[in-house]
Amino acid sequence: MQQYSGFGLLKHSLSHHENWQRVWRNPTPKKKYDVIIVGGGGHGLATAYYLAKEHNITNVAVIEKGYLGGGNTARNTTIVRSNYLWDEAAHLYEHAMKLWEGLSQDLNYNVMFSQRGCLNLGHTLQDMRDIERRVNANRLNGIDGEVLDAKQVNEIVPILDCSSNARYPVMGASWQPRAGVARHDAVAWGFARGADMRGVDLIQQTEVVDFIIEDGTVVGVKTDRYGDIKADRVGCVTAGHSGVMAAKAGFELPLESHPLQALVSEPIKPILDTVVMSNHVHGYASQSDKGDLVIGAGIDGYTGYGQRGSYSTIEHTIQAIVEMFPIFSRVRMNRQWGGIVDTCPDACPIISETPVKNLFFNCGWGTGGFKATPGSGNVFAASLAKGEMHELAKPFSMFRFHNGALIDEHGAAGVAH
Amino acid sequence: MFLIYCPHCGEHREEEEFHNHGQAHIARPLDPDSCTDEEWGNYMFFRKNPKGLHHELWVHAAGCRKFFNVTRHTATYEIKEVYKIGEQPKVVE
């Protein structure tokens, strides 16, 4: 097995990098697996990795219709934080945070997790109440968090307009020091490499066109390239396309898939050292290691699978950024793009059994999926391994939308990105 | 950004004047009190969310304030038809 290190780089440079091994194989699928994961994004790959690593289940295939990590994993704004309001969400995201802190070493792949801290700004009295509420909840849940006043915020981010001249002056913020950003592609590739090394088959460019369901139990999937592939359990981790997949299995989900857009500026010299988010003026920004300002905002209001949204959303986002950071007026926007986010009515995910036996769904992460990647994969793997939901996943059953036990992160949790 | 024909104003207008209200033709159960939790949950939350033709509810929020239906392709974003509340779509899969 090929370990990565600085020494390895030196060694390979002497042979002109001609002898690097493949990061993953390109296998032909077997006829049957213990577990099939539909969807080779970050969450699906993490699920496969932890199935192999923690549950010793290696007879696993990840089936991806495009290329690994090519969906929302490749399109998000890379923010990692765990300062969620409600216990259920906080525990899940903090579980992910703990895995992030050590992920590069665990994977032997540098996912460039940078714990540079995250500010959620408050601009109104109600924002500040919500911030106080959330930080207090976080601390009692063992999650780091502080409430800062405007002056403290300005000390952390001097380029932020904290003056009273702003249309919505900054009154304070919540601050999670352990939050940060990670290199999104590397996360998918690192999990993929780790899963492949342990024997998981990563099947790319292959679409699952249907589930094979017998007597209400899933027994495999139909693919466009390799025909039927059998499995004891199937986990569907297809983000924006979860509604489409559920329809194939014969049920509906409490989901709508919306475009979520993001954009980057041209690369500039380091100027923003933390993640800054504002729910009220509706924009957030961080600066990538390459120098781009990575910027995002809210979702478009309509169902859309086009990976494109409306331009007015981009305009509003940039207005918010310039409102917060007036010095960026002359910085230039380089590129915009869109993802497809599957949003739940309570802004929390679904990690759940379904009306079809042995078919499990992990979806509904909305705008908050990236930060949960290792945690999502970890609890989903445990659930698939045992055939019953992991303790942390139980509250996220799709059936909460029947009995009313919603985990409403809309109310007071700040932006869910 | 969409250009949407308002069936009440009789002309195309910019998306900025409209708001989307999700899936159309979700009738409120006539007797909510006799619904099970499951039926009521389905009415409130569970949606078709198709990739393809979608019948959805929009309102001309900054214009005539009327709600109406749109049949739109959710991947190409083509609007196939608009029709008033109470009418049925002509473009179906």
Place this chain on the structure above:
Amino acid sequence: MSDVKNETATVSVMNQLPDASIVGQSPLFHADLATVAKKGPNTGGVSFKEEALLGHITLRMNADNAEQMSVVEKVLGVALPTQPLTSVSQGDVVVRWISPDEWLITVPGLQAFDIETAFQQNMSGHYQVVNVSGGQTLVTLSGKHAKDVIKKSSPIDLHPSEFPVGKVVTSVFAKSSAVIRRSGEETFELVIRRSFSDYLWLWIQDASREYGLVVEA
């Protein structure tokens, strides 16, 4: 003193105006447009004027109701425009189509109550007449560049082939909204909401700067 309908009235109507000794303050009164106008300039590409303290009445009814339609014509002296996005005017009275069941009527300020009363006395069936005079104001933008200022503010197509004299639309205007009517080749009337009027006044001044803004009082 205001008056209230008798006991059997199904809706409450009152004359909301005090006697003439009390001067009303239009939504833009604080901008002191008279002084601004006096200070000039007198020429420029855009002229701005507030038609303060008009009577604004919202009428909601079913245009298919012939009886109600005839009452409207009797009360206003002009038939209700039923073609979408059109307006009619008769003397000081302008009626704007807002929605298939909604019209905005502007009249000289003192006439609002009379018209409300006339509707209540003459019309039967289901309808709504609401005096909204305090909640909005009418401003005109005129001159060679009036349309350019609106193009900076609203996504509406103002080309004469699409937006002839008399057309009226309700649309986005900056981050607020306006009922926009073309009252002449180079003249547009905007009905804007009171609480947004200061913002829109700032906006219009800013958007007009490059053309030269003339304020008329």
Place this chain on the structure above:
Amino acid sequence: MSQKNRLQSGGRIDRSKPLTFTYNGKQFEGFAGDTLASALLANGVDIIGRSFKYSRPRGIVAAGAEEPNAIMQLGATEATQVPNVRATQQELFSGLVSGSTNGWPNVEMDLMGLVGKIGGKMMPPGFYYKTFMYPQSMWETYEKVIRQAAGLGRSPKEYDPDIYDKMNQHCDVMVVGAGPAGLMAALAAARGGARVIIADEQNEFGGSLLSSKETVDGKAGSAWVASVTKELEANENVLVLPRSTVNGYHDHNFLTIHQRMTEHLADRAPNGQVRARYHRVRAKWVVLATGAHERPLVFANNDVPGVMVANAVSTYINRYGVVPGNELVLMTTNDNAYHTALDWHDAGRKVQAIVDTRKNPTGPLVDAARERGITVMAGSAVIDVQGSKRVSGVSVASISEDGSKVTSSAKKLSADTVASSGGWSPVVHLSCHTGSRPVWDDSAIGFVPGKTVQQQLTAGAINGHYTTADALSEGLQAGQDALEKLGLAKAEVALPESAQVSESKAMALYHIPHTKPTSQAPKQFVDYQNDVTAAGIELACREGFESIEHVKRYTAMGFGTDQGKLGNINGMAIAASALKQTIPDTGTTIFRPNYTPITFGAIVGRDCKELFDPERYSAMHKWHLEHGAKFEDVGQWKRPWYFPKAGESMQEALNRECLATRESVGILDASTLGKIDIQGKDAREFLGRVYSNAWAKLPVGKCRYGLMLKEDGMVFDDGVTSCLGENHFLMTTTTGGAAGVLTWLELYHQTEWPELEVYFTSVTDHWATMTISGPNSRKLLEELTDADVSKESFGFMDWKPMTVAGVPARVFRISFTGELSFEINVQANYGLHVWEKLFEHGAKYDLTPYGTETMHILRAEKGFIIAGQDTDGSVHPYDLGMGWAVSMNKPFSFIGKRGMKREDCVRADRKQLVGLKTVDPNIVLPEGAQGVFDPTAPIPMPMVGHVTSSYWSANLGRSIAMGFVKGGLEKMGEKVYYPLVDGRVVEAEICSPIFLDPKGERQNV
């Protein structure tokens, strides 16, 4: 310094207008009509930057939007700094100050270059994923160093002094690009009577005709351009936009154009002018006539300054009168690039050789070169370049017929300039923006626009048809097609003649072989800006990154500010070859907006600073300002928060306002509450369906409080609704909820219950609302009205019409403070008048204006909720202890009724709203504090609910609070603990939320 590379004559520059500019601290001179790039080349500046990863010296390679290297910092002052300006697109102006964006201490003497040389071997694609992992704690230290090295230019540190503008445009035909194809399309469409917009990113229309010697209709190309432009400008239905980049093509034919208004004049817009204007265009039809970018070839050391794209060299010669060197070697796969050698030769400088990769080049252009005595080396390629800061020579060798192998030993030629041409890449960017996938065209050797759902036409080089004659005829056709689609008659337009020079077949070649394998050869650059090499791409493929998207992401190809305009096709070709598949099988390249980067300021327009979001004011706002109010943002409204007197702290002001109201009389501007006029015979029925309580029997003249729920049973708004007439109601909503509630009512009326006869009209802005509250409020009102406002004739929850201060008013006896209160509503035009009269008469009662904070305290003393503060979308009326506001027996199953009965909503241990008294009455709990039953429990500590409202009550002389507690309604008198951030644990007793006057006697007087 003299302009050593400037020709004595020719070009489109104005030699009578010399301009002085600064680059890296040195002064230079150029001419009006120059770009910064052409002026730098005229002055013989070779190195304009250092590369991102290896810090290699870089020169200008292109002449337009595709330039990857000449990325400059611009700006004479701190506030007018602009990072990352492309020198090839920046027009020169007098006093322009520019500098390179990388290189330390400077681009000539760069120390990082050493690091690049030594460490470069250890930095293949993805090297950072493979290292910097240990120890875990060190990554953020490594990261700081990495960040410092990255990033091109810098942000200004001061605020932008300029203003920007936006304009909405509509047209029948939007023509993108004003080269020969675009001009013809626009001409035809305009003559046919269509409304046309034509935009081009350059300062002059003409496109390729400006930089070639071709003729159109027998005259110089530029003369033809001038005559067409003149006709278009004269047509009032045509909007002519030079210096305008169409940078995004969105759904339903929506396009954005960035028009540079003054960026060519100075780095700060002249007084009053806007720096840039953004056009938001809705077009019925779009004609893309965006042309093509010439594709360089990939060969060893192809980044040494002096290596350029062939067509760029011609552009500098023909358009700017600049020959960027003395000895040229041209390498080409096609005939077209021979023009460059001819131009160079005709400018009087030496062409060392034309190196043609084809075995047997023939045709008029080849003949023309030979006639001039230029050596044509067929079947050969430049396989390596010598020189470090400038090209000093090249190695030329024979290559196999398929271009895959070197077949001879290399021969060295002296040269200071290498021009290369691998053919053309159609500019399909805009077409891609719409989600349309481009398709590979073998004859064009490039991607051309694919199937689209947009109303889109294409003309000229974008279709892979690269000659001027094709451009003119396809442009004309597109214009005529657009007219036909618009239902307009064909226009009278003759096709201009252009000399069609026949060209023989080009060779599809991208990557020039080297004698060594790619991995061992000197670096062969594909994407200059990100230092992506052919070896890097091959390595990525070897490592298993087989999807082109993986290749791009792993190597960072195409992620620069040029977005791969030059390099992407070459990179795909190299990946295809490594993976042994065709280019179309390897994938397409998807470009996203923007076509070229746009300053944020331009996109923001005037939606910034005080115009970022409307500030909404009530009719009394001026008074509040004059009386020192501090304001609170509530939605878009500016509401008075409190009215401090000189020297008063906030708490002192609140204490004073609270006491004055309870002891005498206070006044609140309540105009911001949402107000909806509701009429119709079914109005009552409708209210019964949208409120949780009953409305059937509310008599005329009475008011009632109601809770509005969503279908899930959760409270989303509340307010008082009054019965004005049998069929007439006035509904009030929260300030923030006004618009949402009106939409909610319309939604249910229009979609669910259209049979109900009811109409809604917003009257929020129409009524000014002022609430006088306190024991002296009646006395005050009596002074201003003739009406009988005694307890007997005007009881609690009654409303009455009356005249107040001479103004007709509706007065409501409702109370949010628990005091005797009158809510006076007058038409807003008279609001300030009445307000001032109240103060005239109220002075003797010490009438005290109070703001939202005192309102919050006073209502909390009474246990009244504020929707949005004491609710969060997850609580139903019973959670709030407000079951009294729910009528379960109404015949219609009102909105929210069924939702409240779901399994989880009827749990006994739900969090319920209760009053909270701190054991120490001087401690005011923070709003948002989380309660626990056992403060000694380990973390994570089970939380039982949070504090929603908490104040110092001057009236009670102690703190009061409301909050949620699990099962709290059954726990009266029990304790709950609040562990605070500062380590304190505050103990509080659960109590009724009504702290004052539980029987409601004060409001009933």
